[in-house]
Amino acid sequence: MGALTKAQMADRLFEELGLNKREAKEIVELFFDQILMVLERNEQVKISGFGNFDLRDKRERPGRNPKTGEEIPITARRVVTFHPGQKLKARVEAYAGPESD
Amino acid sequence: MTKSELIERITANHSQLASKDVELAVKEMLEHMSWTLSSGARIEIRGFGSFALHYRVPRIGRNPKTGKAVGLMGKYVPHFKPGKKLRDLVNRSLDDTSLPDDI
DSSP, X not given: OOOBOHHHHHHHHHHHHOOOHHHHHHHHHHHHXXXXXXXXXXXXXXXXXXXXXXXXXXXOEEEEOTTTOOEEEEOOEXXXXXXXXXXXXXXXXXXXXXXXX | OBHHHHHHHHHHTOSSOOHHHHHHHHHHHHHHHXXXXXXXXXXXXXXXXXXXXXXXXXXXXXXXXXXXXXXXXXXXXXXXXXXXHHHHHHHHHHHHHHSOSOO
């Protein structure tokens, strides 16, 4: 099965909720854009039933160029982490893995 | 920001749809995403990031209260990898807030 994309999410809103195609596309865009904007303001996003997007500040740490072995510091940065909620975790745990032929 | 605040923000930025419709749409999207992951497929949102399953190998765990060993089966857990745009936006916000107020 292929990966789920914004286009498929919009199609589903069109099919299941009867939004017109333009509205459906706009809603999907807004959904991800608004989450992005809030994270950009350094604010946590909590989607009950799905999970939380948190922000973590990382200090500078020593790193290495894997090709040359040369030491280069990894600069201090802010990163997004996702913590799935109980409901999503429980649903995913029920997945038995790819079927073998 | 909570889910209901997200619904408010989407409604405020959308000219036509009522908040009730936006609420239904958000729930449908989250269900679509959860269903996709629980069926073993990935989610790929350009710029935002991708969700995929990671496998956790079977291991012997311990009941923290009794100390008794319990066999834990292998399982899948959801994993999110932020996209380049999200990584850059968030990291840039660090630069902004870490700037000294006065020099």
